[in-house]
Amino acid sequence: MNAQMNLRAILAIYRFEMARGLRTITQTLVSPVLSTSLYFIVFGAAIGSRIDEVEGVSYGAFIVPGLIMLSVITQSISNASFGIYFPKFIGSIYEHLSAPASFLEITTGYVLAAATKAFAIGIVILLTAFLFVDLQIDHPLWMLLFLTLTCLSFSLLGFIVGIWATNFEQLQLVPLLLIQPLIFLGGTFYSVDMLPGVWQTISLFNPVVYLVSGFRWSFYSMADVSLGWSLLAIFGFTGICTAIIGWIFKTGWRLRD
Amino acid sequence: MADIVRVEGLSKSYKGGFQALKHVDLTIREGEILALLGPNGAGKTTLISCICGITSISAGRVLVAGHDNVTEYRAARSLIGLVPQEINLEPFETVMATVRYSRGLFGKKDNDAYIDEVLRQLSLYDKRDTQVRALSGGMKRRVLIAKALSHEPQILFLDEPTAGVDVSLRKEMWQTVAELQKRGVTIILTTHYIEEAEAMADRIGIISDGQIRLVREKQALMHELGRKVLRIELAQPLTEVPAGLDTYELSLAKDGAELVYTYDVQSDGTGITRLLTALAERGVKVRDIRTEQSSLEDIFVDLVEAEGQA
Structure with missing residues (x-):
């Protein structure tokens, strides 16, 4: 009996979370598009016009993959963390805990919904980018793969943050203090070669470097690190998040007294 | 079931x-x-x-x-x-x-x-x-x-x-x-x-x-745990429970205008007849009587109090 998956529970959570996203469509979609458009105007048009091409790609086009990653990563985390934190906060989590659903199913529902929303945002930003710059996508399938894996892995991380957080401040803390610096220092707006020697080495410890590099490679066939390392990094990151969630569910940490 | x-x-x-x-x-x-x-x-x-x-x-x-x-x-x-x-x-x-x-x-x-x-x-x-x-x-x-x-x-x-x-x-x-x-x-x-x-x-x-x-x-x-209470309204108020009625669980209420008899429903006889006869023998005039069933609340309070004393 326990071996049988409760797929309907996954679907129920997924639908519920997607409905929440649609209800707050302005928050979900419009604000990331707006903020990315501002980046394009400031970095792409205003500052970018004074910056040389980066390895044959105009600066405005060069930052597109990084900007998409910036939004997708923050959105994945905030969607997934809010999704699980909110029932905890209002107390409706009792229902998840008393339902004949495993933690795997509950996580899958929340993470898939958060990843879907982030993916949609990524695509919308990509389409918006076409309005501002000339884009080429050399490896569209790899591009979609990187986008999907990034959405999934950071939604997993967001889910952990949502379980860990005991108040709304903590919910903001991880994206603000940890993720934002990692993204900004992760080669979003520059190529790692542009950094002085020591910083190049330090950058290699930043997982976001590998994601942005791989994602940018799918656009322009140029990368800071090899494709293999990028894939390894994203799978490694996903693996670590999954392991942490597995442990949380085994122990009931912050969920079950 | x-x-x-x-x-x-x-x-x-x-x-x-x-x-x-x-x-x-x-x-x-x-x-x-x-x-x-x-x-x-x-x-x-x-x-x-x-x-x-x-x-x-x-x-x-x-x-x-x-x-x-x-x-x-x-x-x-x-x-x-x-x-x-x-x-x-x-x-x-x-x-x-x-x-x-x-x-x-x-x-x-x-x-x-x-x-x-x-x-x-x-x-x-x-x-x-x-x-x-x-x-x-x-x-x-x-x-x-x-x-x-x-x-x-x-x-x-x-x-x-x-x-x-x-x-x-x-x-x-x-x-x-x-x-x-x-x-x-x-x-x-x-x-x-x-x-x-x-x-x-x-x-x-x-x-x-x-x-x-x-x-x-x-x-x-x-x-099982229920006790009943018989309230006896007296024609003349009493200052104390009449002598010789120690065997009954009696108390006075309402400034002596009411005599309260508590008895167990489970026991063989309630003792009501004997009590009323005894009162009549002592010249106590009864105006009215009524009984009350103790509620679950009383039972509960009794039980919790008994816990406290134990």
């Missing part, structure tokens, strides 16, 4: 060392209404949480229709609906969406016709497309019941269903529970309102300090 839930040697200790349940044994029969009565902090909610899977168990086990609620949690939990004490609802969802969600979580196929029927029974049908935040407190409570019933459970736990609910709504809630029982749902409710247990339950369990003190048929409990 067959047993549908068996709680065996259940203990629960929290991290701080507080032991909320101490080796609880409890059997719930199929189709009954069992009221768990106890003061705040007695362990009622913890017991329910352990049975429903919200709280982990420190020792012992819970069988739901023969399924262990830890090793066979899917089978066990799918039989149970839980109405929590607090109103824990997503405020921005519509009634229909939130009830449909509960059904899905329990792995049941969509069935809006069934949900509509549940909503009608709970007088919520007109509000099915209304956001939860726009509902009154009483309606929100009924939404919680609708959610608990959404997956057609055989067992329904109601944790203090009428706490903070006004009198008319409370009566309505009792009626709802009675109708559910008619449909074959086993109901376990916790309450600290004795009148509630008295009005609804088939059996009553008394819980205090993490232990089940007793579980009895309501009638038997009332009878």
Whole structure:
């Protein structure tokens, strides 16, 4: 009996979370598009016009993959963390805990919904980018793969943050203090070669470097690190998040007294 | 009646060392209404949480229709609906969406016709497309019941269903529970309102300090522990209980205008005839007499006080 998956529970959570996203469509979609458009105007048009091409790609086009990653990563985390934190906060989590659903199913529902929303945002930003710059996508399938894996892995991380957080401040803390610096220092707006020697080495410890590099490679066939390392990094990151969630569910940490 | 839930040697200790349940044994029969009565902090909610899977168990086990609620949690939990004490609802969802969600979580196929029927029974049908935040407190409570019933459970736990609910709504809630029982749902409710247990339950369990003190048929409990009081209104007030009546449990009330005789319903003779004769012999004139049955409340207070003295 326990071996049988409760797929309907996954679907129920997924639908519920997607409905929440649609209800707050302005928050979900419009604000990331707006903020990315501002980046394009400031970095792409205003500052970018004074910056040389980066390895044959105009600066405005060069930052597109990084900007998409910036939004997708923050959105994945905030969607997934809010999704699980909110029932905890209002107390409706009792229902998840008393339902004949495993933690795997509950996580899958929340993470898939958060990843879907982030993916949609990524695509919308990509389409918006076409309005501002000339884009080429050399490896569209790899591009979609990187986008999907990034959405999934950071939604997993967001889910952990949502379980860990005991108040709304903590919910903001991880994206603000940890993720934002990692993204900004992760080669979003520059190529790692542009950094002085020591910083190049330090950058290699930043997982976001590998994601942005791989994602940018799918656009322009140029990368800071090899494709293999990028894939390894994203799978490694996903693996670590999954392991942490597995442990949380085994122990009931912050969920079950 | 067959047993549908068996709680065996259940203990629960929290991290701080507080032991909320101490080796609880409890059997719930199929189709009954069992009221768990106890003061705040007695362990009622913890017991329910352990049975429903919200709280982990420190020792012992819970069988739901023969399924262990830890090793066979899917089978066990799918039989149970839980109405929590607090109103824990997503405020921005519509009634229909939130009830449909509960059904899905329990792995049941969509069935809006069934949900509509549940909503009608709970007088919520007109509000099915209304956001939860726009509902009154009483309606929100009924939404919680609708959610608990959404997956057609055989067992329904109601944790203090009428706490903070006004009198008319409370009566309505009792009626709802009675109708559910008619449909074959086993109901376990916790309450600290004795009148509630008295009005609804088939059996009553008394819980205090993490232990089940007793579980009895309501009638038997009332009878077994029930004492009656005979109030004798006197024509002339007395200053003290007349001499020679030490064998009776007598006291004076209302400044001596009333003589109160407490007796046990269980004993062979009530002693009323003999007492009245004795009073007449002593020239005490009686104006009126009436009897009072002690309520469950008295029984409960007696029991808890006895605990305190023990």
